[in-house]
Amino acid sequence: MILFVSLSAVVAITWLVPSFSAATLNMLFRLRGSLPPPNDIVIVAVDDASLQEIGNWPWPRSVMASVLDKITGANPRAVGLDVIYAESSDPADDKLLTEAIRHNGRVVLPAQLTESETAQPDLQHGASVWLVPLPEIKGAAASVGHAHADPDVDGVLRTIQLSKADAEGTRLWAFGLETLRVAEAIPADKIEERRDSLRLGRYEIAIHDEAEQSSIPGVTVIRPNEMFINYLGPPGTFPYYSIADVLHGNVPASAFTNKIVLIGAVAQTMGDTRITPFVAYGGADSRSGTGMPGVEVHANVIETIRRNAYLRPVSDWLSFAVALLVILMASAIIRLLDGWRVVASLAALLTLIIVGSLYAFNHLFIIPPVVPMLTGFFTVVPLLLLNNSIMASRDLDNKLEALARIQKRFMSHKERQEIFNTPLSFIASILRADIVALFQKTASDRFQLKAYAGRKPDKDTLSSGINGEERVDDSSSPSLRVPLVDNAEVLGELLVKRSATAEPFAENERQLAQEFAASLASELRAAERNSKLQAQSLTLNLPHNVIWKLRAVDDITAHLVARIGFMNRVFTSMTDGLLVADITGQVVFANPAAIHFWDGLDKDTLAGKSLTELFVERHVFDLERLRETMREVMGGRSVQMEVEQVTSAGRFYTLQFSAVVSRDDSGIELQSETNDSLVPAEQNIIGLIVIITDITKRRELERVKAETLQLVSHELRTPLTSIRGLSDLLLKFPVPEGESKEILETIYSEAVRMNELINRYLDVTRIESGAQHLSSKPVAANDLITSCAQSLSPLASEKGIQINLKLEEPSPMLFGDAQLLTQAINNLLSNAIKYSPAASEVEIGSASHDSNVSIYIRDEGYGIPKEAQERVFEKFYRLKRDEKSKEVGTGLGLSLVKEIVERHSGKVSLESEPDRGSTFTIHLPIQRS
DSSP states (O other), X not given: OHHHHHHHHHHXXXXXXXXXXXXXXXXXXXXXXXXXXXXXXXXXXXXXXXXHHHOSSSOOHHHHHHHHHHHHXXXXXXXXXXXXXXXXXXXXXXXXXXXXXXXXXOEEEEEEEEEOOOOOTTOXXXXXXXXXXXXXXXXXXXXXXXXXXXXXXXXXXXXXXXXXXXXXXXXEEBHHHHHHHHHTTOOGGGEEEOSSEEEETTEEEEOSSOOOOOSSTTOOOOOOOEEEOOOOSSTTOSOEEEHHHHHTTOSOGGGTTTSEEEEEEOOGGGOOEEBOTTTTOOOTTOOTTOOEEHHHHHHHHHHHHHTTOOOEEOOHHHHHHHHHHHHHHHHHHHHHOOTHHHHHHHHHHHHHHHHHHHHHHHHSOEEOOHHHHHHHHHHHXXXXXXXXXXHHHHHHHHHHHHHHHHHHHHHHSGGGGHHHHHHHHHHHHHHTOSEEEEEEEOTTSOEEEEEEEESOOOHHHHTSOOOSOOEEEOSSSOEEEEEEEETTEEEEEEEEEOOTTSOOOOHHHHHHHHHHHHHHXXXXXXXXXXXXXXXXXXXXXXXXXXXHHHHHHHHHHHHHHHHHHHHHHHHTTOSSEEEEEOTTSBEEEEOHHHHTTSTTOXXXXXXXXXXXXXXXXXXXXXXXXXXXXXXXHHTTOOEEEEEEEOSSSOEEEEEEEEEEEOOGGGTOOOOOOOOSOSSOOOTTEEEEEEEEEEOHHHHHHHHHHHHHHHHHHHHHHHHHHHHHHHHHHHHHSOOOHHHHHHHHHHHHHHHHHHHHHHHHHHHHHHHHHTOSOOOEEEEEHHHHHHHHHHHHHHHHHHTTOEEEEEOOSSOOEEEEEHHXXXXXXXXXXXXXXXXXXXXXXXXXXXXXXXXXXXXXXXXXXXXXXXXXXXXTTSTTOOOHHHHHSSSOOOSOHHHHHHHHHHHTTOEEEEEEOTTSOEEEEEEEEOOOO
16 A cells, blocks of 8 residues: 555656656756866857957947858868848848858858748737748858757756757758758768657767657658757856957967857847756856856757767656665665664665666766655655554554553562562661561451561551551550551551560651651552553554553553652752662662762663663773672671762762661561572662762862972972072082172072962962952952052063053942952063063053953063963963063962952953963953942
8 A cells, every 4th residue: 555655656746746857857967067078169159258349239240251261261160150140231241241151161050930920810829930041141051950949847948859840841950960960071861860869970869759650641740859958067168269359369270170160149148048957056167047058058969969978868657667666675674674774774775866866867868767766765765654653553552461461460479569578678677677567458448468577467466456547656565557648548557566675766767657658658559550551451453542552651660660759758868879779789769969970861760770780881890899899798898989980070989888788686587589689689688778979079179289289399399499509509619709699699589489489379279269258349440450550660660661551431340359359460460561572562451341341451572372372371380481581480370360350250361472462351240330
């Protein structure tokens, strides 16, 4: 059925929407691109340059005569003059043109079909007649060919009729064909029409129509001999020579020698253009959207015949057969493959269709049935996928029914009780209870024992008035009875009982038992829903809708959600991460803090995974280490380790593995058997707890401390080494007075550098750690700038540097610590002065933009290389150029500026070019009044 529908769509689209096939043919031309033109076909163009020089068209026929004479002198093979001289002009000019055509002897002239007026009243239009050149001009020509062209319904010229007749039956061959015949010296009687081709000398031209024989005696059916034009490229592919250049002798005779010369209009203003498949071709010379001159169409016709590059369309029936093959291949792929192989194979089939079509078009000159093939492909693929989806939905119904049956059997079988044993043992260990029992309400409103942990309740306990109400009994052995309630309906009861010597239950323990009872109630309700679901009969003839499937899946999986409900309520408030796994190593609970340990996992996907998946497969540590850890935990020991989790944030954690155990001296036992455990389960082990503590901050502090000590020691060691060496030199050796002064200046300079380094480092450390309190208050930006400029003006004067103030008025207002902001501006301004050449200028100013205030310092210094601009704000970073200079620096000034500005919720930007200066800008929030 699907194959029939797909094939019907192919036939309908192919026959009813032919514009698709036409557009596909255009696309094949564009994808193929331009081909190199022949070197023996040239066009002498009536172009815009010729019109500007000679004058508007029509020209005196003496001009064309002169052009023909110059071309004749080069001995061309043939000349196609694509101008119809059907009207008389100046007799002298007509005579000159006639003589020029006769002198050449190989000139072909065009003719055009026109409609003449008729006197017959039953005809709405006139009869078609040939518009031919003047008799004397026509008689001088070697031949006359028709220049008629019929575009397709979309206006694109794709075919040419090699023969055309008027109403009187006078047939003319195509202008391009006649020009080639004259060039090849083929006699006119050597043109032979065959069944599906036209014979022209040595050329066998494939045509689109077939020869027809008339059944009426004396009537001959004139065949149009329609041929597809295999265009070489967009307009301008063939070489053009301007008529003006030919007249002025700027074109050498060799350009026309032994070549086919076509003369015609190429100027767009003359209107002799045709739309071709390349009309939207975007070439390098921007010819997109330009119509092709008629004379170049004739050139393409000639070259199509000479290259034997006739485009042959595929018949409709063959197209449908190829489309059927594509449909069958797509069907086989979808039915035989699955997953990514289907996508890859369908993509390969689609690629084969496109590439094969291009190959057939470019090399075999066959117009491939692209539209039928693509129609078949894009029809059968969605239909088959939809069919597969319906079949998969029906199969899912069957699997849901099987899963429900298994769930029902699991619920009613003795093993079904085991799902309650582990949580009962867990709550028993937390509440230090001897007995934890679950009673379920039956259909007769009686309570029966469902599961228990520890000692089995005795008969007295079973018959001690269970009525579904919460009760606390501390008279002999402390006991707690909590009803299991879901939607105001009592489903059962939870009994928690301690030994006679144990303490009574505290309030928080009672709340914990209530939360646990709520979880058990959800578990029992899920079991009931599952039973009701299986009681419904499943109709498998048709698949159920998505809502039914979702309800079925929800009912079947509800008991799994209830299982982790209790743990979720107890541990979600912990700041440390917590994983709780059962004895098989499957995670049954993960609190929100634990999720951060695994980047890319959420709470839902984390629960239910195994420890092997979480720690080994995610490369936290290897399997052997996990096994060793589990062996120690099962032996009763707690294991703690530090790991680095390579997440998007890159954090460090400690993992503490501990076992959830029952106390043997209390007589508590695990009442279930477990299989396929990660390690052999001991009888007193009921689960595993993993506590995950984030120690990233501690490790970061340790790292920063180590790096800081290393950097500070390195930065201090350098000046200390210099001071020590120079001091030792002064003590041990006599030094001339001039040199000793220089040494003392060096010692002083290094001491100043050490002092500045220590002060700057302490400033940065206080701000980073938050120890530096911000005394924020409104402050005028211009006041800060003026104060800094005044304090540093002596330093600028020593170097002859002019400080220019450009302040916005009224002054923008800031809200911040004036002392720290002054320190930041001073650092930037002092740097600008220190690293600027003498007798230069430093500009400092303010500006406000929307919600920000900008304070900029612009110098004419040496600039900062682009590769160093990101690092200048790092601690202790200095340019190599600055390190070699005499300027004292610590590499902490810009780091301090960055910390101060960021503490004020701002940022610092830098613009710099080597040898053209730098501009540092502080961006701070504006203080609104």
